[in-house]
Amino acid sequence: MPRLLEKAADVPPVLTVYLVEDDPLLARHVLDALARADGIHCVGHADRLAQARAELPRCRPQVLLSDLGLPDGDGTELIRELDSSPPSWHPHILVYSVFGDESRVIHAIEAGADGYFLKGCSDPELIHAVQGASHGESPISPAIARYLLKRFASADAGRVLTTQEQAVLKLVAQGYVAEEVAERLGLSPHVVATHVRGIYAKLQTMHRVPVTSLSD
Template identity: 55%
Template structure:
C-alpha cells in the first residue's frame, strides 16, 4: 500500500494527471530558425514564458537547421527567410516534403509579394512580419498548430491577388515620398531596429538615446507612415524603400 510502480504516473483522485504533467503533454513544440542573436534570444524567452510552448530547438543557419530538424521533429517550425548560408524557402520546401515539421510559419522582415508567395508555394502555412508583438507571435503559433494559416494583415493582399489568379511580379519600386512625410535618418535607424523585433529599451541602448526618445521617434514614424502598429510600420517602411 502507498507504493507506486517504477515509472508510473501519479494521478489525482479523479484519475487526472497533475496540472504540470498535463501542461507538458499539451505543450506546442516549436523550432526556431533565426540568425540574429538578439532577435532569437528575445523570441525564445517569449516562447518559454508562455508555459504552454516548448522550445524544440534553435538554429542560426540553414545547415544547422537541416541537421537538427531530423531529430527535433517540431510541431511548428518558425523560420526566417534570409539566412547567412542560404534561402529559408529551401528549408521550408525540404521540411514540407520530408515531413520534418507539423506546421511551418515564416517570421521575416520582408513582406514583398515575391517573397510572400514564394514562401507559401514552398510549403509555408503562414507568414508573420517581424515587428509584431510577442502576443501576436504567440497567437500565430497557436493558430498554425491548430491547422490555421496566420498571415500578417499587411501582406494578406498578396495572397488575395494570387487567389484571384494574378501572377506575382517583381517587387514594386519605392513609392514617391512627400517631403513632410519623409523619415529622418534617426527615424530610419529606429525603424530598422523595430523591424528586427527590438523593444524601445534595446533600441535606446543601441543608439545611445533614452527609451523615451525612442518612443517619440516611433510615434513620429507611425504618423508619417500613417500606420498604427509595428507590423504595418515595417511593411510600409519597406514599401517606401526605407528597409
C-alpha cells in the first residue's frame, strides 16, 4: 500500500481550463489543442455568457480562456463578475485578442483579466500562454505597453508606478522582449514578469468598481 501511495504522489497535478468561445471552428481548434497537451484538462466550454455564468462556479477552472465579443454580451462583464467572486476561488483569465484590438484588451485587464493571446496563434503558443497564466505570468506587447504608458501618464504615473515598473513599460514599448528588458535593467526575467503583473494589478485597482458577483 505505501508503494501505491508513493506512485500517486508522483503524478503531476492537472491544470484545469474552461473555454468561452462562440465561433465553433475556433472553439474546436482550441479544445483539440488543449486535449493534446500533457497535464491540461478542459472542464467545460460555453458559447454564451449565460452558460458560462451558470457553469463556472461549479467547474472552478484554474484558467479561463474567454472571447470578448459574444452573442449575449461582452466577455468583460463576466471577467468583472469573476473579479468580485469569493476569494476562495478565482481563475487566471486570458482573453482573445486580434491585432489593433489593444483598447478592448486594456478594458478586459481593467476588469480583472491577467493577460491575452492572439487569435490564430499556434498550438504551442496557446499552450504556453495557458501554462504561463497558471504560473502567474501576464503577457504584454509593445502596443499594450504604449497604451499603458499613456493611461498611467494621465494618472500621474510617478505616483502610481515604481521607477522599475516605468522602466519595464518603456523598454517593452520600444519592442524589447522580457529577456532583453531583464538584461538591460539588470533583473531576472521572473522579476520583469512580476513587475508586469504589478502594473496590471494597479490598472485594475484604479478602475475597480463594485459589481454583483457570480452566485455560489
